[in-house]
Amino acid sequence: MHIPDGFIDAPVSIAAGALAIGAVALSVKGARRELTETSAPLAGMTAVFVFAAQMVNFPVGAGTSGHLIGAALAAILIGPYAAVLAMTMVLVVQAIAFADGGLSALGLNVFNLAVVAVVAAWLVFIAVIPASARPSPRRLWLAAVAAGFISVLAAAGAFALEFALGGTAPLSAGTVTAAMLGVHTVIGAAEGVITALVVGAVAAVRPDLVFGLHRGEPAEAIAADIDAAEVSR
């Protein structure tokens, strides 16, 4: 869902860019609380994995493709603030090195895919799993599917809003909104399933690494315990 240059006018692009910069600045502060030196490589790997997964477009029918956004995956694995930063890194590299997503649209893309999608995913995830816990695999699956699905619809809705405010083509905002939400319902379902598969795989071998399950402090003691056990081996 990377927006190219030209779709959205300058004022809305600049406004989204300003909001994106504010959110990234806030996330730098927040991520310092979420991450430790030991969890930093997991965050780095998550960003690299999301970049790679985004290269794999899958067909969704009607001559259309979709690819993982990864905002929900990142939020659940490394926490929402670190996820905003990881997604932003992916989008910046894509825009600058790969001409994927416009340069003047970078603020829009960061706002939609790194901020709106992450926030939506995290709110859904914590609604299904309210506190630090060891949920059943089934509940974790449900939370991850829902987070992935809603994150895609939220990003699609954000684009529709930006188009309504600053689309350069004089077209009906309602038509664009309906079309965006329609096609992204299918893509969002795939996002949910992929998110659940990856989160489920990590949770199966190391649930203590999944931020969405430990939520920071209490389980860090367990993680430290495990790390100590690893070192002594």
Add this chain to the structure above:
Amino acid sequence: VNRVQPRWNRGTVVVIGMVLAVVLAGIVALFASTSPDGLERVAEDVGFADTATDSAVADSPLADYVVGGEDTDGATWRSVLAGIAGVLIMTGVAFGGFWALTRRRREVQSPAHSNR
């Protein structure tokens, strides 16, 4: 003590994720759908696809995930190279970025570096 017996250590999880990333970007991406994505489809159907303009870096060596562009010979290998280059660039940016973020926190906490 509420000790959890780890099945895999942290480094193994990170290495597996990185290997999967290389496989996805370097190999699986070759088989990716080339159909327009959701936004491109909507832009074509609703009729604003023609308002898109080329990125200022559209002629960069890695543009469109093919080293040197799509229209020349050996695009398969140059796609593989672009995917691997992407993973390398992202590794530098993301591991470097998160390392700097967490390292600086320790310095701030250290009394020797505190100037507030």
